[in-house]
Amino acid sequence: MxxxxxxxxxxxxxxxxxxxxxxxxxxxxxxxxxxxxxxxxxxxxxxxxxxxxxxxxxxxxxxxxxxxxxxxxxxxxxxxxxxxxxxxxxxxxxxxxxxxxxxxxxxxxxxxxxxxxxxxxxxxxxxxxxxxxxxxxWPKRPLVIDQRNAWPHDPFWGPYFGPYWGGGFWATPPVVIIRPNPSPKK
Structure with a gap:
């Protein structure tokens, strides 16, 4: 090759x-x-x-x-x-x-x-x-909100163990990135 x-x-x-x-x-x-x-x-x-x-x-x-x-x-x-x-x-x-x-x-x-x-x-x-x-x-930086360690957590089972481990409502939420709206073209 x-x-x-x-x-x-x-x-x-x-x-x-x-x-x-x-x-x-x-x-x-x-x-x-x-x-x-x-x-x-x-x-x-x-x-x-x-x-x-x-x-x-x-x-x-x-x-x-x-x-x-x-x-x-x-x-x-x-x-x-x-x-x-x-x-x-x-x-x-x-x-x-x-x-x-x-x-x-x-x-x-x-x-x-x-x-x-x-x-x-x-x-x-x-x-x-x-x-x-x-x-x-420089262009404005996007706002990054990391919700991986945010509540709600089940205080008895937690987000990484117990019956909900690996998914479901109590799983770790995603990272949210909020980008500012671009200004309209004139």
């Missing part, structure tokens, strides 16, 4: 591996927002991402205040509770705050352009400022 028949599925599966979207590809410094302020780094080419805190459209540019998160292999912010600090990314043009809403995930590429002092509550905070080359808004 021809060896290329076996090679095609292997190559196709490798091509399906997670890669960053085209605007986010390239070589970037590994410095974090916290470290860039502490070290006073400037002009570094970085790729940072996180959760949008605030969007401020100006006359010529739009600035994003972002709670930084570690990026995964696709350059998408990881959905975790820890943070690498905050940063401000500004890009020329108008980005609608109703689209780029608080809590959405964003990845930005660009060059460090100094710092800006702002307030987080009553605390003075030093933000690294980024002159953005690319702004990438």
């Amino acid at each position: 021809n060896k290329s028949v076996f090679l095609i599925p292997i190559v196709a599966s490798l091509g399906a591996c997670a890669t960053a979207p085209v605007p986010l590809k390239g070589e970037f410094s590994t410095i974090t927002p916290q470290a860039s302020v502490a070290q006073g780094q400037s002009a570094e080419h970085v790729r940072w991402g996180g959760e949008i805190i605030k969007v401020v459209p100006g006359a010529n540019e739009t600035c994003f205040e972002v709670l930084s998160r570690e990026l995964d292999s696709r350059a998408r912010p990881r959905n975790r509770d820890n943070s690498e600090g905050r940063f401000i990314a500004c890009r020329s043009g108008f980005y609608d705050p109703e689209v780029f809403t608080k809590g959405r995930e964003l990845t930005v590429t660009g060059h460090l352009n100094g710092t800006e002092v702002g307030k987080v509550g009553e605390f003075d905070y030093i933000y690294p400022k980024l002159a953005a080359d690319a702004i990438y808004l």
